[in-house]
Amino acid sequence: MSEKIYALLLRLFPSHFRKAYGDEALQLFRDRDRDENGFIPRFRLWFDLLADLAISVPREYFYADPQLLAASGQRLGCTPSFYFLGDESPRPGALFLGGMLSLVALFTFSSLLSQGGNHRPRNSSARQLRRGTVPSASAYKRPAPQAAGDTSSTSGGENETLAPTSGHPTMVSTPFTPAEGKPGKSSSDAILLYDPSHTGQSSSSGQRDTGSPMQPTPGDAATTVATAVGHGNLDAAERQRVVNAAIANLKQHYVYPDMAQKMAEALLVKEKRGEYDAITDGDIFAHQLTKQMRDVSHDMHLELVYSQDPLPPQPAGQTAEGLARYRDAMKQENCTFEKVEILPHNIGYLKLNFFPDRSVCEQTATAAMASLNNTDALIVDLRDNRGGMPDMVALMASYFFDHPEYFFNPRENTTTESWTHSPVPGNKLADKPVYVLTSSRTFSGAEQFCYDLKMLKRVTLVGETTGGGAHSGVWHRIDDHFGMGIPETKPINPYATPDWEGTGVEPDVRVKAADALAVAENLAQSKLQKK
Amino acid sequence: MPKRKLDPLPSAAFQILLSLAEEDLHGYGIMRQVAEQTDGRVRLGPGTLYSSIQSLLEERLIEELDPREDVELGQERRRYYRLTSSGRKLARSEAEKLAGFLRVARSRKILRGNYV
Numbered sequence: 001m002s003e004k005i006y007a008l009l010l011r012l013f014p015s016h017f018r019k020a021y022g023d024e025a026l027q028l029f030r031d032r033d034r035d036e037n038g039f040i041p042r043f044r045l046w047f048d049l050l051a052d053l054a055i056s057v058p059r060e061y062f063y064a065d066p067q068l069l070a071a072s073g074q075r076l077g078c079t080p081s082f083y084f085l086g087d088e089s090p091r092p093g094a095l096f097l098g099g100m101l102s103l104v105a106l107f108t109f110s111s112l113l114s115q116g117g118n119h120r121p122r123n124s125s126a127r128q129l130r131r132g133t134v135p136s137a138s139a140y141k142r143p144a145p146q147a148a149g150d151t152s153s154t155s156g157g158e159n160e161t162l163a164p165t166s167g168h169p170t171m172v173s174t175p176f177t178p179a180e181g182k183p184g185k186s187s188s189d190a191i192l193l194y195d196p197s198h199t200g201q202s203s204s205s206g207q208r209d210t211g212s213p214m215q216p217t218p219g220d221a222a223t224t225v226a227t228a229v230g231h232g233n234l235d236a237a238e239r240q241r242v243v244n245a246a247i248a249n250l251k252q253h254y255v256y257p258d259m260a261q262k263m264a265e266a267l268l269v270k271e272k273r274g275e276y277d278a279i280t281d282g283d284i285f286a287h288q289l290t291k292q293m294r295d296v297s298h299d300m301h302l303e304l305v306y307s308q309d310p311l312p313p314q315p316a317g318q319t320a321e322g323l324a325r326y327r328d329a330m331k332q333e334n335c336t337f338e339k340v341e342i343l344p345h346n347i348g349y350l351k352l353n354f355f356p357d358r359s360v361c362e363q364t365a366t367a368a369m370a371s372l373n374n375t376d377a378l379i380v381d382l383r384d385n386r387g388g389m390p391d392m393v394a395l396m397a398s399y400f401f402d403h404p405e406y407f408f409n410p411r412e413n414t415t416t417e418s419w420t421h422s423p424v425p426g427n428k429l430a431d432k433p434v435y436v437l438t439s440s441r442t443f444s445g446a447e448q449f450c451y452d453l454k455m456l457k458r459v460t461l462v463g464e465t466t467g468g469g470a471h472s473g474v475w476h477r478i479d480d481h482f483g484m485g486i487p488e489t490k491p492i493n494p495y496a497t498p499d500w501e502g503t504g505v506e507p508d509v510r511v512k513a514a515d516a517l518a519v520a521e522n523l524a525q526s527k528l529q530k531k
Numbered sequence: 532m533p534k535r536k537l538d539p540l541p542s543a544a545f546q547i548l549l550s551l552a553e554e555d556l557h558g559y560g561i562m563r564q565v566a567e568q569t570d571g572r573v574r575l576g577p578g579t580l581y582s583s584i585q586s587l588l589e590e591r592l593i594e595e596l597d598p599r600e601d602v603e604l605g606q607e608r609r610r611y612y613r614l615t616s617s618g619r620k621l622a623r624s625e626a627e628k629l630a631g632f633l634r635v636a637r638s639r640k641i642l643r644g645n646y647v
Binding site: 059 | 562
């Protein structure tokens with residue numbers, strides 16, 4: 001009986017062991033069983049056997065089957081070969097165990113895969129954020145349109161900036177100010193338009209810039225910031241300088257002095273605690289400071305940026321040469337008035353890809369609108385329009401009214417320039433139906449055009465929700481590698497509906513951008529037929 | 532999967548080598564000899580015994596002899612094992628190592644006596 005029990009227990013050993021020593025083990029049991037009589041010896045025998053099983057069975061499974069080792073040793077070179085290592089099929093227990101282990105492994109792997117998909121290392125997410133906030137390295141540089149003194153066409157000469165903020169914190173346009181970081185109130189200040197995808201980059205005197213692609217210029221902050229990602233070798237002195245400058249700029253320029261004070265204190269506390277001491281990467285440092293300013297203020301338009309390439313000490317494109325380049329580019333691009341056509345049923349079609357500087361492109365705009373003056377309805381295609389200058393936005397809107405209308409601009413305080421220039425002499429479009437085509441790429445100044453005309457119930461928006469970039473910060477250069485965008489104004493929105501910051505402007509007729517033109521044409525036709 | 536290793540030499544393997552120092556033994560003989568030489572403290576179970584024997588065979592520290600009967604234990608044919616010269620060498624070096632430990636233990640006054 002005892003022998004049978006032990007024979008069963010022996011089956012716990014792996015087959016290679018049983019095959020080699022199963023009989024001997026059983027024989028040894030028999031010998032001991034025979035020799036060790038009496039209760040205590042018998043008890044000791046079973047105690048020994050069970051202890052031995054507990055130790056040796058796992059060890060035998062852990063060690064390799066000598067046959068396997070021998071087989072692996074017989075390989076010749078890299079030639080694949082096959083050997084029969086045993087003539088018995090795996091035991092059901094082994095198959096069950098293997099199956100369970102496979103299921104566990106499969107489950108673990110798939111759950112890790114699904115969880116891991118959402119994980120991004122901190123650094124890479126920071127970089128992704130940076131890519132979302134500033135133009136890529138291929139961002140187009142537009143030379144600044146004008147030199148000092150040409151402020152007449154600006155909206156009060158303010159250094160407002162266009163901020164695309166589609167959920168992400170962004171600083172769209174920033175006026176370049178001299179190194180001491182004085183906010184741009186003078187006509188010599190330039191504005192850079194930071195646009196997440198591309199488009200116009202700089203202008204001066206509060207003008208916003210337009211959009212045809214031109215060569216990248218090293219002096220363009222948009223370009224330099226984009227190339228700066230993930231580099232830098234900061235020392236303590238530089239960190240100290242940047243923090244101090246950021247605090248000074250906040251206190252001096254931020255629209256809410258109380259909040260500026262709170263942010264300054266928060267930054268100082270962090271600095272004293274030594275939270276910045278380990279940061280040597282400029283991009284991470286800038287990101288960290290930005291985050292802390294936003295944590296306190298919840299203002300997503302505050303941003304501190306790092307550029308590996310030195311930032312230009314002077315506003316880019318203020319020179320006469322820059323202005324000439326800008327004019328040439330605009331001329332070449334027909335001021336981004338891509339198409340001016342009369343569609344069937346006398347429907348006018350205007351495709352405008354930017355709202356360029358009025359001082360450079362007003363004639364083009366006037367000519368385009370004049371050629372559409374006798375149409376019965378108008379379709380303005382802004383599906384590829386990435387923004388531009390508010391004065392051009394107002395100028396274009398002027399054609400749709402017979403009296404001046406207030407044109408709200410979330411980036412600027414109200415000035416005399418905040419009104420449309422209606423009525424435009426000779427204009428016949430003031431009472432014609434207007435359809436504006438939008439897409440998710442429609443952005444910034446183009447969104448202002450859509451939003452205000454929608455609020456004024458003057459146009460029908462056809463297409464997709466726009467990109468959602470409304471606010472802005474003014475650019476303050478800190479040193480060769482750091483600068484910051486600070487909102488300096490808080491214009492009052494006259495409409496009950498919040499502006500399009502982060503949300504975009506909802507279309508009246510929601511269709512895919514690709515179908516928008518056809519839909520708008522149909523809408524215009526049926527409207528004209530009803531007349 | 533790792534191969535069995537005898538470095539460091541496990542206690543069971545060392546006892547088996549010692550047990551075979553004077554005569555060839557079969558498994559049960561080894562077990563009894565080990566129990567005797569350790570004053571009954573070590574009783575090798577079948578698993579430990581044959582697992583160790585297998586390792587020692589693989590390393591050629593012992594060798595297997597042709598099966599034969601043990602007249603004391605009946606008609607069953609048993610596998611006998613013999614210490615090889617390298618097995619003897621290893622047992623000696625292991626014993627010397629332990630003797631070295633003993634000397635240290637005595638010098639530290641952990642063990643009394645001056646033999647070994």
